[in-house]
Amino acid sequence: MLASINDQSKSNGNLLHARVIKLFSLVGASITGGMCLLSLLGNNNTLTLILLVACTTYLIALFSLKKFNIKVSAIIIIYSLYLLMFYLVFSGGVAQTGPLWIFIVAPVSVYVLGFRLGLINLAIFLCIVCIIMFLPQHLVAHEAYTPEFKLRLILSFLTMTFLSALYEYSSMQFYRNVLELSAKYQQLAMSDPLTKLANRRNASAVLQQEKARIDRNHEPLSVLLCDLDHFKSVNDKYGHNAGDMVLMELAKVFTDNVRQQDCIARWGGEEFLVILPQTSAEQAGIIAEKIRLSVQNHTIHFLKHQIQVTISIGISQLTEDETIDELINNADKCLYQAKTLGRNRVHP
Template identity: 75%
Template sequence: MAPVSVYVLGLRNGLINLLIFLTVICIIIFLPQHIIQHAQYSNSYTLRLILSFLTMSFLSALYEYSRMQSYKNALELSRQYQDLAMRDPLTKLANRRNAATILEQEKSRLQRNNEPLSVLLCDLDHFKLVNDKYGHNGGDMVLTELSTLFKEQVRQQDCVARWGGEEFLIILPQTSAEQANIIAEKIRSSVEQHTVNFLSQQINVTISIGISQLSEDQSIDELINTADKCLYQAKTLGRNRVHP
């Protein structure tokens, strides 16, 4: 009964059920004969019976607890693997694969509702110089702090992803190119004014941003390519600027 009880009802409810069962059995066994007629057992036999039941209940509860912990650990491990597959390990942002999936989903959803979708392709200016001067630890700190800054500048429904290296992609659902330009300029200004403190040194960086709005006949690849061309124009025109 003990293994079945904790397995079917769960650990907590199973133990409660076993406690109730043991209480009823003890009441029946120890009730005087003049109250209810029942078989007579010796004290040693009764004690062995109760101890055996308690031992079986304890072992069943221990097994069920171990089984539940193993199941929870397996779920947590699966969640961590899934998170690693969909997130950038340094910045904790969505990675390129995750961003591409989100773009396809947003494209399907927004086209059904006839709503605009825009993206910002951001690239840190002269980031190689930052790595050369402050080392990769300094560069990593810059990427991490700017990732947090990007998330603070966008809405909850927007997605910030690390597109690769020092490039970031910001997905803006329900946003036209004109509205995206305002958001991009706000992000560019915030980065320009932000200072990263690293080993008692101050690191200042700027970014260039290309903007692209999805048209009806465009694919996701074409959307990104357009944003990349705009980013290239922003770099050519002197960096630290937004190009629609």
């Protein structure tokens, strides 16, 4: 159940991630395309070519979302952005305004690449930017910046990186908390609060799933409907707290005597339903007798009292033309027969 919730949440997260990447690709293509036209009008051929390549790259990333997975588009976007920023820092862009664009790198990196990988890439990115700006002019000719501009640019970038990382970390923690709360409430909605077993709603869903499966595979499915004998007398004699203790103890006995693939549910009151996939009525009878004997031999210790109870069990196997309701009704009829014949027995 929890795995199903995680899968659904992950799917929703991937869908949102894809939409943001798509939007960023569209915005990036629009901005670089517009700047490309301005550069063309300003006769800056080198910058025009670089911006044209960047615009084309963003368009490729936009359309690759349909043919490839999100990671491919993310890699195209983030590393093409890095290369464009390196060029703008190296060349100065228009009137030394090129380096000002690097501030968009921090939030995009931590969102697209994730918190940890984003910070690693930002550290490498800043190192390369520093190398470009502090590279001696006699080695490679590039745009010269004043020491004050370099220092303030680096400090501003580090501040933006810190704020972006803090926001991404907070969002990540919030998402995890919401997911955990969602799983917790879903678990509460599908389980019995006293015995921690599946509740009637959960068991009904399992039965529907199993019926769909056996309709395809034609495998047997049996259920055990179990009812405590004279449970009212336990409550009357020892109190309702003792009755709750008996139900919790029996839940453990049931769990210890069934297989991992079986489902045990508190069907209602002192009734329990055991769903046995890939199990015929004959095989279910063996399991039922094992459960009955275990309950009979189990002693519940409550305060200074030692309480022993017995159960009656009805067995029913699902037939091809039978509904779930009919399956449960047949098990209930068998349970009634077990009660009528003297209790503490399995029927048929």
